[in-house]
Amino acid sequence: MLDVRRMRVLREVAQRGSFSAAAEALAYTQSAVSQQIAALEREAGVKLVERSARGVYLTEAGAILVGHADAILARLADAEAELEALAGLRGGRLRLAAFPSAGASVMPRAIAVFRERHPAVDLSLQPAEPEDGVALLRAGEVDLALTIASTFDESSCMYGPGIEEQHLLDDPMYVILPETHALAHRRSLRLADLAEEQWMLGSTGTCPDATIFLRSCQAAGFEPRIAFASNDYPSIQGFVAAGMGLAFVPDLALINLRDDVVVRSLGARPPVRRIMAATLKGSYCSPAREAMLEVLAEVLAEVAAEFGAARRELSLAS
Template identity: 35%
Template sequence: MYDPTRLAALVAVAEAGSITRAAERLGYSPPALSQQLAKLEREAGALLLVRSHRGARLTEAGELLVARARRVLDEMERARHELARLTGLSGGTLRLGTFQTAGIHLLPPVLSAFRRAHPDVELTVANYEPPDGVSAVAAGEVDLALTHTYEPADPAPLPSSVRAEPVLVEELVLVTAPGHVLADGAARLPLSALAGQPLISMAPDHPPRQGVEAALARVGATPAVRVESPGYALVCALVSAGLGVAVVPEMVARTAVTPVGLRLLEPGDLRRTISVVHRTDRQAPAAEAFRALLRGVFGRATR
């Protein structure tokens, strides 16, 4: 049986015309989406896509499977909608909290799928920079919140009334100005190679990043510009302008508005985990449905 998540990935590539654009739409990194498509090709026993520098096009087998996949996904959405009515999801409100990166790159496709499945549920979305979303859920201001943690870092204790469920883990990568010497090469760059490099730094005023900044300081990366607010778009813009290098989540690097070079780091133990936070003592049907949809789109995060 084909995995519905992989079928949805194939449909997204067919509609977007490239793996990169489809990955942006679905909230994956391009390598992660390519892995899902490769698994689907193994399941199908046939080549589904022809990849080129211009994008990706469907093979005859791919076109056949996409046509069937659309029918399967449509039926699944109808089933979700009908079940929602049976379980009380024919009205009410779902209050969501998110931080900026997730709100731009992760939430839209999930919200769109939720709206199609549960059109009668009123949605509200509020911005909470982590870890403020955790407090908002604990206080009952929102039903669910997307938040993040970084590694390495000292784990922050959660209130007893909430639980964090990981939905996506991504590496932190090096971003540089285009053509920078450190961006030249396909192999992972040792972290020690950042010694003496001017760093666009988000410390000391961004607690989730402090452990990462400390790791960079230990290898000798020198703060050149401090960005006190957690705005990755600004960080990438300063990097693109040649003011220094930065270490940011891979999703941020691959969706940067300004041109940057990208390089994976060695060891790959600098990470960001994105989680959905919910209350343990009560959970509305709409919130449970949204969490299930998140799991279906992104899968349970594993290292």
């Protein structure tokens, strides 16, 4: 019989690439990790891990076992959630993941509201880009993850089979410019007006916002010139203020706006990123998760109204 706890250790070794990194993540000693892997190999009757000068890697058997480990651990997490939910919202736990701009703008308020209403629920939050949040979902390490989709991807879930998404909010995209820019006096702009500009861009490998921007530029008839790539919106604002280029930024990422940049609308129907709540398809929806979905929808609507009013006031004042 394979030990589930040792399978969790194997998965950490596979994800981290070394025994020492897995030990740190699990709060084990490196020796304990090595012993757990050796014991699991005895149980499985095959070699699961090979060492090399660059770290460790899975054998074919190890890769097969890790694939099953994700599913097994996710089902165990569901079982634990169902048992905890027997007490309703008088106990249990809820584990969340959220991407950075939501973590800075929405989650503090949502968590405060949830804890005021349901103080007995053990609540935790991990910062994670959308793809990483989905990976945590699949591994059974979180119960709900905030993700991002775009108006270009409405037909199906962009994170693959096994994931369900609930639409929470359309987050409009704006352009930010240096306050000294020749077009800074306009209250709204067309993306085509900015075809010759240089741009700051979120790293395309991890940031769905970048995909929304690139497709919007394509629809406007030009290929943007990228000056710098970053997933840190405060840093992007700094580059814009320094005159290094313009940026395409979602409303939720403008919670802290510099005084030396201006925000401009892209018209009545701007590109939007769709804020989604992702869960595992077929997983048990605990009372705590259901309550958090209600809180998120409520708080996101409030934040959107507040931000929209502030953005309109800023545009009129500029």
